[in-house]
Amino acid sequence: MEMISKILEILEINTFVFLQMALVIGLSFLAGKFLIKPIIRTFEERENRTTVPMEEAKDMLRRAEENAADYERRLKAANQEALTKKRSMIDEIVRSERKVIEQAKLEAEKSVGEVKERIEAEKEQALVFLSEESREIAKAIVEKILGRSVA
Numbered sequence: 001m002e003m004i005s006k007i008l009e010i011l012e013i014n015t016f017v018f019l020q021m022a023l024v025i026g027l028s029f030l031a032g033k034f035l036i037k038p039i040i041r042t043f044e045e046r047e048n049r050t051t052v053p054m055e056e057a058k059d060m061l062r063r064a065e066e067n068a069a070d071y072e073r074r075l076k077a078a079n080q081e082a083l084t085k086k087r088s089m090i091d092e093i094v095r096s097e098r099k100v101i102e103q104a105k106l107e108a109e110k111s112v113g114e115v116k117e118r119i120e121a122e123k124e125q126a127l128v129f130l131s132e133e134s135r136e137i138a139k140a141i142v143e144k145i146l147g148r149s150v151a
Contacts (some may be wrong), residue, residue, distance in 0.1 A: 142150050 139150055
């Protein structure tokens, strides 16, 4: 121990230096505990208050974009389905119209056939009537020319 005290004397270090070192170490510890750590905690809280909402906002934005994309996809699918249904309905209407036209055509052909038959029957009746009428007229002419009655 004597040797240490001689070294300290040569270096002109006294016990006051040790006291100063103890004070510096103690003050460093106290400053770290009561000053630096609360400041660091405040900075961390401040950072959490800004970064956490930013992360939440980014997450909300990402979800909103996903929802918008999903909405667009479902809207496109609904439009496609509506277009398909529309085309199907148009095809069904066209088929129905063709069927109605075909039925009307058949009915018209049937009516035309009936009218032709009636015309043919009326023509036959007219021919018979005119044939009898022409015989009677011919008989009347012959009787007038001959001046007598013909059988």
